[in-house]
Amino acid sequence: MLCFWGAQVREGFELVKPDQVRHGKCGIQSVCPRTAVQDMSAGRSFAGFIRDGKVSVLRLRSEDYNHDGKLKQLQLKYKIIQIVCGGDGAVLLVDGGNVLIMDKSTVCKPLKGLENRQVIQIACGDHHSMALTKDGQVFVWGENSHGQLGLRKDHPGSPSAQHVQSLSGVPLAQISAGGDHSFVLSLSGVVFGWGKNSAGQLGLGDTTDRHVPTVVNRLNRKKTVSISCGGEHTATLSKGGTVFTFGSGGSGQLGHKSFRDEHHPRVVAELWGSEVSQITCGRHHTLVSVASSKLIYSFGCGTQGQLGNGEMINTSVPYPVDLSAECNDEYTIEKLIAGENHSFVLSFKEPGNESKPIPSRGILTLDDRMIGRWLSGSEPWKMIKKDINKVFSSAASLNGSFLKTSCDQHYQTSEDHCGLDFDLVKTSFVKISKNESLISEIVKVVQQTLLPSLNPNPVGEESLRVYLLLPELIRRLKKQQRTELTEALASKILQLDPDSLKLLEKYWSRLPDGWLKGLVKLFKKASAYLIGRIAADTMNLDIQTRLPKFVQILQLVYQVCCSANRSITKSDFIINEINELLDVLQTINDDMLNNLVMLHLAEQIQAMIDQQNFSDAVLKNLISLPCIFNLEAKCSYMKNRAWKGCFPLTLRRTALLEDSFSQLRMAPQQQLQEFCLSVFYTEDMKRTDVNKRDFFHNVFEELCAPESLMFMYNDNQTMSWFPAQLSVEKEKYFLFGILCALAFNNNSVVHLPFPLALFKKLLNVKPSLEDLIEFESVLGKSLQYILDYSEEVEEMEMIYTIVWQGIEVELDPAEPGKKVTNSNREDFVDKYVDHILNKSVEEVFEEFKRGFFKACDRCILEMFEPEELRGVLVGNEEYDWDILKQNTTYEGSFYAEHPTIISFWEVFDELTSNEKKAFLLFLTGFEKVPILGMSAVKMRVRPLFIFTQDHLPEALTCHALLELPVYQNKETLKTKLIEAINHKRGFWEE
Numbered sequence: 001m002l003c004f005w006g007a008q009v010r011e012g013f014e015l016v017k018p019d020q021v022r023h024g025k026c027g028i029q030s031v032c033p034r035t036a037v038q039d040m041s042a043g044r045s046f047a048g049f050i051r052d053g054k055v056s057v058l059r060l061r062s063e064d065y066n067h068d069g070k071l072k073q074l075q076l077k078y079k080i081i082q083i084v085c086g087g088d089g090a091v092l093l094v095d096g097g098n099v100l101i102m103d104k105s106t107v108c109k110p111l112k113g114l115e116n117r118q119v120i121q122i123a124c125g126d127h128h129s130m131a132l133t134k135d136g137q138v139f140v141w142g143e144n145s146h147g148q149l150g151l152r153k154d155h156p157g158s159p160s161a162q163h164v165q166s167l168s169g170v171p172l173a174q175i176s177a178g179g180d181h182s183f184v185l186s187l188s189g190v191v192f193g194w195g196k197n198s199a200g201q202l203g204l205g206d207t208t209d210r211h212v213p214t215v216v217n218r219l220n221r222k223k224t225v226s227i228s229c230g231g232e233h234t235a236t237l238s239k240g241g242t243v244f245t246f247g248s249g250g251s252g253q254l255g256h257k258s259f260r261d262e263h264h265p266r267v268v269a270e271l272w273g274s275e276v277s278q279i280t281c282g283r284h285h286t287l288v289s290v291a292s293s294k295l296i297y298s299f300g301c302g303t304q305g306q307l308g309n310g311e312m313i314n315t316s317v318p319y320p321v322d323l324s325a326e327c328n329d330e331y332t333i334e335k336l337i338a339g340e341n342h343s344f345v346l347s348f349k350e351p352g353n354e355s356k357p358i359p360s361r362g363i364l365t366l367d368d369r370m371i372g373r374w375l376s377g378s379e380p381w382k383m384i385k386k387d388i389n390k391v392f393s394s395a396a397s398l399n400g401s402f403l404k405t406s407c408d409q410h411y412q413t414s415e416d417h418c419g420l421d422f423d424l425v426k427t428s429f430v431k432i433s434k435n436e437s438l439i440s441e442i443v444k445v446v447q448q449t450l451l452p453s454l455n456p457n458p459v460g461e462e463s464l465r466v467y468l469l470l471p472e473l474i475r476r477l478k479k480q481q482r483t484e485l486t487e488a489l490a491s492k493i494l495q496l497d498p499d500s501l502k503l504l505e506k507y508w509s510r511l512p513d514g515w516l517k518g519l520v521k522l523f524k525k526a527s528a529y530l531i532g533r534i535a536a537d538t539m540n541l542d543i544q545t546r547l548p549k550f551v552q553i554l555q556l557v558y559q560v561c562c563s564a565n566r567s568i569t570k571s572d573f574i575i576n577e578i579n580e581l582l583d584v585l586q587t588i589n590d591d592m593l594n595n596l597v598m599l600h601l602a603e604q605i606q607a608m609i610d611q612q613n614f615s616d617a618v619l620k621n622l623i624s625l626p627c628i629f630n631l632e633a634k635c636s637y638m639k640n641r642a643w644k645g646c647f648p649l650t651l652r653r654t655a656l657l658e659d660s661f662s663q664l665r666m667a668p669q670q671q672l673q674e675f676c677l678s679v680f681y682t683e684d685m686k687r688t689d690v691n692k693r694d695f696f697h698n699v700f701e702e703l704c705a706p707e708s709l710m711f712m713y714n715d716n717q718t719m720s721w722f723p724a725q726l727s728v729e730k731e732k733y734f735l736f737g738i739l740c741a742l743a744f745n746n747n748s749v750v751h752l753p754f755p756l757a758l759f760k761k762l763l764n765v766k767p768s769l770e771d772l773i774e775f776e777s778v779l780g781k782s783l784q785y786i787l788d789y790s791e792e793v794e795e796m797e798m799i800y801t802i803v804w805q806g807i808e809v810e811l812d813p814a815e816p817g818k819k820v821t822n823s824n825r826e827d828f829v830d831k832y833v834d835h836i837l838n839k840s841v842e843e844v845f846e847e848f849k850r851g852f853f854k855a856c857d858r859c860i861l862e863m864f865e866p867e868e869l870r871g872v873l874v875g876n877e878e879y880d881w882d883i884l885k886q887n888t889t890y891e892g893s894f895y896a897e898h899p900t901i902i903s904f905w906e907v908f909d910e911l912t913s914n915e916k917k918a919f920l921l922f923l924t925g926f927e928k929v930p931i932l933g934m935s936a937v938k939m940r941v942r943p944l945f946i947f948t949q950d951h952l953p954e955a956l957t958c959h960a961l962l963e964l965p966v967y968q969n970k971e972t973l974k975t976k977l978i979e980a981i982n983h984k985r986g987f988w989e990e
Contacts, residue, residue: 001331001349002037003030003323006306006342013047013058014071024324026310037346042339043085043124044283045104053079055092057106060340074108076100085339086124086177091131093122099131099161113161114139120361125177125229131161132175136363136396138164138184146180147211148195155211166212167192168455169463171400173362178229178281184213186462187362187400188413189224191216191236199232200263201247207263213459218265219244223411230281230338235288236265239408241275243268243288251284252316253300259316270318271297282306282338288318289333289345296321296336296345304341366391366401371428374438381437388441393449399465402428413461418507420465422515425472433476443481446470451488456495464504467493468511471519479529486526490549501556508557509564520557520572526550527628531577534584534618544618551625558627575628581619582636626863634863635872635932639747647675649695652682656699661735672738672855677746690957693925696743700750703736710736712805719753719775722841722848724805733844737851740873744856749875749926757837759866759873761845762852767837769829776836783829786820796820800828804836811835868931875928881908881916883934891942894964901941903970907977915978922981925957952980 012021059069082093097118128142181195233247277291285300297318308321331347403410410419711720757767773780
């Protein structure tokens with residue numbers, strides 16, 4: 001049955017004979033044609049009807065056409081399943097997915113631009129139209145005067161279908177076209193609008209036109225299930241039956257008891273609790289249906305009876321349409337249609353009959369049922385391949401798959417929730433991966449079609465689901481397929497615009513543990529494979545560009561894990577093959593120096609140089625992505641990196657600071673960063689590694705001593721910090737920074753008694769209360785006590801005014817004398833810590849930092865965590881002398897049971913703790929243990945043959961080599977060893 005009311009038309013639209021038209025109350029008429037109406041639509045110029053797949057149209061009276069036309073059946077060779085009438089013509093959907101357009105003269109022709117596309121939905125505005133394809137793509141055509149095509153501002157419009165690329169990847173449920181505006185709805189209820197906005201019909205809070213799809217944020221998480229556009233207003237329906245309207249309200253079409261426009265979506269309060277099941281907007285009126293009560297409500301323009309309430313006036317409040325009892329009792333309302341000046345209800349008897357319209361179909365998505373069909377073998381392989389191509393070539397289809405439907409959770413899709421059912425995804429991909437034919441076909445489609453099509457500037461959160469789904473799929477593949485797809489996926493992730501990448505990182509931070517570890521493992525395996533190829537002496541210039549992609553993703557995920565405090569550990573990211581690559585480089589260096597150069601094997605030398613240069617280039621690309629390096633690898637890289645030359649310092653032992661400062665002041669940045677430091681003492685003018693270590697030891701002892709006046713010290717004089725008031729020239733901090741960087745570059749452990757805050761600040765990590773506690777434990781613990789104080793007191797008898805280094809400071813200058821309360825105590829502590837570790841030393845620290853980065857490549861420094869950086873520069877105090885003994889090797893005539901060696905270790909065990917530390921300084925040039933622990937100190941002992949009994953032991957610090965005379969007895973050995981470590985440090989010969 002078709003019921004209709006509104007402006008006068010030819011009796012019964014000529015669908016039946018005039019005497020078969022039923023006339024009800026309030027001008028409502030109904031017809032029951034012999035051939036049932038399957039679908040119909042009414043626009044400004046035409047009303048169209050589909051019966052048995054055939055289309056009939058009737059021209060409506062208008063200003064240009066003052067009488068109704070006759071019902072005319074279009075002579076088409078196609079079966080039509082849907083018609084939508086617009087301002088001038090109509091759009092027809094053919095069974096099978098083709099689209100025809102009908103012009104003013106009712107001539108129909110195929111729409112260009114949709115060849116080989118299966119359309120599932122069509123929409124028509126005044127001068128533009130839309131189509132949604134099975135794979136989730138939106139196409140538009142017509143005029144673009146207000147941006148209603150969603151293409152771009154300067155697009156002139158088009159008679160052929162144009163792809164709205166900005167919506168690629170969004171899994172859409174519905175499209176709708178208004179007068180000159182357009183809307184789409186995603187499967188998870190996100191609403192996008194664009195086009196004319198003169199009355200606020202886009203719901204964005206203003207009246208500015210939009211030329212690209214824009215999210216209506218006020219409708220987020222409202223579980224929107226349907227949208228409808230009118231001439232200049234819009235209505236949406238939520239799953240629970242709530243109706244929102246916005247835009248022009250001049251005829252009351254918003255239903256808000258007023259005739260004013262609304263620029264934001266607003267609930268139609270009069271319908272609250274009615275559980276509306278259907279909405280549709282006409283030119284200036286709105287219809288809604290409540291399935292449970294079989295009631296239809298109308299509001300808006302009624303001057304031609306289109307509200308069906310017996311009045312010819314505009315109404316701003318929803319009133320029931322007075323349908324006959326026959327319609328209510330015997331028929332089920334299937335579709336509401338609102339036109340220019342007409343309203344229609346398409347109903348069918350219960351139970352449904354064969355003439356019901358074909359339900360509106362959604363985009364193709366992957367689900368358990370489809371996978372089951374593929375695996376059962378019930379369908380021909382040709383059909384299965386066709387389905388695979390449709391689903392896995394479309395980001396929109398994949399993004400609409402595996403949604404978490406329980407409790408409607410996918411409607412909560414946001415920056416915090418991706419909407420995926422992870423368990424369902426996992427079980428589905430496990431099933432697929434067991435069928436080799438299926439997985440091979442899927443890989444081909446993903447590689448050749450899906451990945452190349454991904455939009456680097458996706459719209460909305462739903463577009464990013466594909467980046468969560470694909471890693472889980474790729475993990476199930478064989479090695480070769482996995483590596484290729486992983487690389488392609490990595491490239492696409494790195495091409496994402498910054499906002500989308502940031503959102504993807506948020507999704508990563510909330511992945512289930514198994515998924516997150518799987519993601520890391522995927523990119524880690526690919527990275528390890530390529531690094532292994534380099535280490536195995538397989539030169540491939542491709543690797544130099546391919547490898548960083550994988551590692552960049554690992555670095556991003558690592559940073560996400562650190563920020564989100566995830567349980568995944570640093571060790572999960574480390575690639576041990578890096579250590580093998582560094583070992584290969586060291587071996588090459590050793591071979592070139594010890595063997596090939598001596599033999600003059602030019603070809604082998606060149607091959608090794610090429611391999612060394614290639615490996616160095618790869619490592620240089622990776623040092624800014626340090627998550628894959630373990631501490632040993634980082635230190636090995638620092639120790640073995642290639643220098644471009646030597647940067648010499650010529651110094652007087654009696655004027656180390658004066659001489660070094662004068663030369664560092666003028667040193668070029670490139671030499672400081674890329675040249676190895678060489679130290680010459682004027683007393684002997686020999687360049688030795690001993691001189692360098694001796695220089696660093698002495699210069700830092702002098703700079704960090706209280707007498708230097710450069711720093712302030714904590715209460716027990718164990719730690720230094722920058723002063724709030726300068727007592728020396730500011731330039732000294734700049735030069736001090738250069739010296740610290742040079743020590744770092746040259747792998748020298750120095751006396752640098754600073755809290756971890758110093759190293760955090762160098763790495764742009766914000767210092768914390770824990771760092772203040774390390775420096776000033778009493779003050780820091782007092783502030784911690786304030787945070788931990790449990791009693792409920794409003795004021796804490798403290799104010800924001802503090803005294804630091806003798807200077808009174810207002811922590812909140814805007815409110816001097818502000819009191820500390822229970823509610824602001826965290827702010828007070830944060831500001832206190834920030835002042836001491838940041839603001840009070842800002843000027844002097846920036847000088848130090850400027851000097852540090854003049855001499856140190858920032859990328860190399862950022863390889864290290866703050867704790868690691870401190871360990872590299874300062875060492876540690878974990879003195880395990882047993883490990884030193886176990887790792888010692890003997891050369892020449894010495895061996896472990898040699899009498900002199902036995903005496904040496906007996907003497908060593910008798911040394912005091914300070915004497916043992918002095919011996920370490922004597923042996924290595926470092927007073928503290930290197931960051932890798934005592935196991936990194938590989939002491940070698942060999943006999944010193946040319947000596948007298950007065951000769952002292954000697955050391956080559958760069959090799960940790962002890963040259964030990966063969967003394968006549970243990971007592972002499974002990975005397976000479978103690979004399980050497982106490983009096984000869986820094987002045988022995990190499």
